[in-house]
Amino acid sequence: MERFYTCSCFFSDNIFLEEYKLHVRFVSENQFRKDYQNILRSLGCVSESQFRDVLGKIHAEIERRQHYILKSAERAATIKEIYTPLHQHVYYLQESFLAPEFLQLVKYCTSTDATMEGLMNLIQTEAAPRVFRFPVFRKEFCKDFIEELEHFEQSDAPKGRPNTMNNYGILLNELGFDETFITPLREVYLHPLTALLYSDYGGSCLDSHKAFVVKYAMREDLDLSYHYDNAEVTLNVSLGKDFTEGNLFFGDMRQVPLSETECVEVEHHVTEGLLHRGQHMHGALPISSGTRWNLIIWMRASRERNKLCPMCGKRPTLVESGGFSDGFTMDPDDTSSTFSCSLT
Numbered sequence: 147m148e149r150f151y152t153c154s155c156f157f158s159d160n161i162f163l164e165e166y167k168l169h170v171r172f173v174s175e176n177q178f179r180k181d182y183q184n185i186l187r188s189l190g191c192v193s194e195s196q197f198r199d200v201l202g203k204i205h206a207e208i209e210r211r212q213h214y215i216l217k218s219a220e221r222a223a224t225i226k227e228i229y230t231p232l233h234q235h236v237y238y239l240q241e242s243f244l245a246p247e248f249l250q251l252v253k254y255c256t257s258t259d260a261t262m263e264g265l266m267n268l269i270q271t272e273a274a275p276r277v278f279r280f281p282v283f284r285k286e287f288c289k290d291f292i293e294e295l296e297h298f299e300q301s302d303a304p305k306g307r308p309n310t311m312n313n314y315g316i317l318l319n320e321l322g323f324d325e326t327f328i329t330p331l332r333e334v335y336l337h338p339l340t341a342l343l344y345s346d347y348g349g350s351c352l353d354s355h356k357a358f359v360v361k362y363a364m365r366e367d368l369d370l371s372y373h374y375d376n377a378e379v380t381l382n383v384s385l386g387k388d389f390t391e392g393n394l395f396f397g398d399m400r401q402v403p404l405s406e407t408e409c410v411e412v413e414h415h416v417t418e419g420l421l422h423r424g425q426h427m428h429g430a431l432p433i434s435s436g437t438r439w440n441l442i443i444w445m446r447a448s449r450e451r452n453k454l455c456p457m458c459g460k461r462p463t464l465v466e467s468g469g470f471s472d473g474f475t476m477d478p479d480d481t482s483s484t485f486s487c488s489l490t
Contacts, residue, residue, distance in 0.1 A: 150354055150448070150471040155458035157465075160376075161207050162310040163200060166191060167371045172204050207310060215468045221304040222320040229321075232297035233290045239327045244335065245281035245417060255338035265342050273420060274396040274410040278343060282419035288385045292439050295359055308358035308442075314367050315360035319469060328357040332445055339421065340379050340445065347423050348378035348447025354470035355445045359385070362392060362430070362438040370430035374400045376457055376472060377424030377444030384414045389436030394420065397427040414440075425456060446473030 159171045166189040172178050183197065191197055210217075231237065241249065251268055254260055273279040283291075295316060299305070308315040318328060332355050340349035356376070362368060369392070382394070394414050397407040407427070414420060422428070424444060451474055455462040462474050 148353070148448075148475055150467065150469070151462075151464040151474040151476060152467040152472040153455040153458065153462035153474060154465050155455060155460070155462075156472060157208060157211050159458050160310070161204055162371075162373075163203065164311075166200075169373070170204070172208065175201065178204070215471075218306055218317065218320060219468060221306055222322075225303045225320055226322065229298065229301055229303040231294060233294045236287070236291050236294050237323060237326055239330050243283055243287040245284055247281045248283075248335070248419075251280060252335050252338055255342055260338075260342060262342055265339075273412040274422075276343075277396055277412065277420055277422040277426070279412070279414075279418055279420050281417050282381075282383050283385075283417050285417055288417055291441075292385055292387060295361075295439060299361075308360055311370060311373060312358075312360040312367060314363070315358055318357040318359065323357065324469075328355060328443060332443065336381060336443075336445065343421065344379050344423060347425075348450035351447045351449045352379060352445045353448055353475075354473040355443055356470065356472075357441070357443045360440050360442060362389070362433050362440075364433075364435065364437075369432035372397065372404070372427055372429040374427050374456075375424040375444050376446075378447045378450055378456070379421065379445045380424050381419050381421050381441075381443045381445070382414070383419040383441040384416050385439040385441055386416045387437050387439065389433045389438040391431060391435075392433035392438055393431050395429055395431060396422070399423070400425045400427055402427075446470075448473055448475040452477065 158173055160169050161172055162169050166186060168182075168185070168189065170178070170182055178201070186197065186200065191200060236243075251265070254265060254268055269278050269280055271279075298316060298321060306317045306320055307313065308317055318324065332352060337350075337352060340352060343349060360367070360370075392414075394412045395409045396412060397404065397409045404427075411431070412420065451472075452462065454460070455474075464474055464476055
């Protein structure tokens with residue numbers, strides 16, 4: 147497998163302050179005070195003790211990121227050693243898991259005469275601009291998959307947080323889903339669709355991913371703030387269980403100010419996937435009852451992100467990492483590539 151890297155901005159950018167619903171960049175305390183103190187005051191962080199509390203949370207998050215690769219590998223090794231799956235079959239992608247409507251889309255996209263117009267005739271409607279909704283899995287698979295996730299959640303095995311915005315969920319690479327489920331799903335079934343739908347956003351050259359599940363429940367995470375993904379293309383599948391409300395909403399691309407954006411609310415039914423560009427701003431409204439699980443696959447195209455990191459908007463400075471990392475690769479013929487050693 148080709149070696150993948152992280153951009154150094156991973157250690158300083160897009161740190162989410164949950165209490166203030168704010169993403170920040172932290173290089174030094176002086177820089178942070180200059181850039182964010184007035185904004186934080188307007189959001190209710192008025193005292194020095196409150197500001198110090200924010201700094202403490204930022205330093206803890208930076209430390210977590212610096213040790214992320216090592217800790218993730220340790221968790222994966224421990225899970226493999228001590229955890230016994232409830233439903234072993236869900237770890238191995240089978241075509242019988244997939245919805246007939248999804249298979250029809252894939253079959254069309256792999257035909258020699260496939261066109262964007264023809265594909266849109268099958269999908270029928272856009273849920274929002276360039277946001278496409280269609281069934282992905284059968285209900286029987288979603289039921290077994292959730293039972294496996296809940297079985298793991300209740301076990302003594304270690305668990306990693308999916309990202310800075312979701313407090314509840316599971317990193318699927320640590321649980322052992324990458325090679326036998328997510329990779330073939332991306333390469334065999336999703337690639338034909340993304341190549342047609344998002345050729346201008348790297349959809350025809352996706353070569354890595356990050357996959358995780360997130361959980362929304364009463365007295366846990368209820369919603370998800372407005373954000374964009376570290377991906378060229380994202381698939382978000384509603385797995386279940388029973389819940390009310392919690393629709394998604396989409397704005398514009400990240401470059402468009404919120405003041406100039408009109409958001410569109412999108413219903414997300416169980417078994418259905420929403421396919422969208424990673425830089426398309428979006429969020430999730432709160433559920434009002436029940437429990438909801440979603441499968442998220444951030445799909446990356448090194449050919450695109452090697453030019454410009456989607457998170458910091460600059461040419462990436464590469465940091466050694468493991469697995470698919472953040473999807474950057476090093477071109478041995480590109481003498482302008484910048485590289486630094488891992489901080490872990």
